[in-house]
Amino acid sequence: MSEIDPITLAPILNPGGIGGPLTAAHREMTVKHRDDLDWDNLRYEGQFTKMMFHPTKDDPTVPNAGVVKYLKGSGHPLHSHYFAQIWYILAGKFEINGVVYGEGTMVFHPDPHFEHALTTLEDGEILYVQYMGPTTRQPAIYEGRFNMKTRRSLEEESRAV
Structure with a gap:
């Protein structure tokens, strides 16, 4: 036995x-290498992504994990999510809630969370790892966020998830 x-x-x-x-x-x-992927549009102007891993219908617990490239002046408004995530700033300077953060900074967002408005002060890159919330059990969102063929206007973009 x-x-x-x-x-x-x-x-x-x-x-x-x-x-x-x-x-x-x-x-x-x-294993995946970022150089094997093309940059995709992210939901906000001036942002591009290489998500090396992301949830699928067959495997919804896989995190969104990859690099987001920000062009100077891009950013996002205050918004909320039900999943958890970690960011690691690889390059650039980012203003979040009146504080400037740069290379080597790690940011943790628990579930559920809100994200302060972010503004990119110079071109930069952030490693994102978004994963199913341990308390909410809500998965990270990939479809319609990280693989945009065309972006919606900021007014049309949901701030709720």
Whole structure:
């Protein structure tokens, strides 16, 4: 009789998980490189994205994870989300709620959260990781946000999610 993993409820194939996956439910990593992707439009003018990972219908728990490029003067208004996210500023200077943040700054937004208006003071890039809220259980939004063929006007853009 094989031992059962209490989390996945799958039979343990490799006790201790050394030298192989613990169970058949344990998946291997996925690797992508940003240079293999083209820049896509983000929902606000002057912003472009290379989301290397994003939720799908088949796997809704995958985070939005990738790089957002901001052109000087771009930004976003105050708005709210139900998912959680982390930003890491790779380059540039960003004014958020009257404070200027630059390279090496990490920002955590719990779920649910609101984001202060952001203005880009110079061209910059931020690594985004948006993931299902641990308390709200609401996933990050990819469709219609990170892959815009054409952008809506700011007045038409929802600030609610």
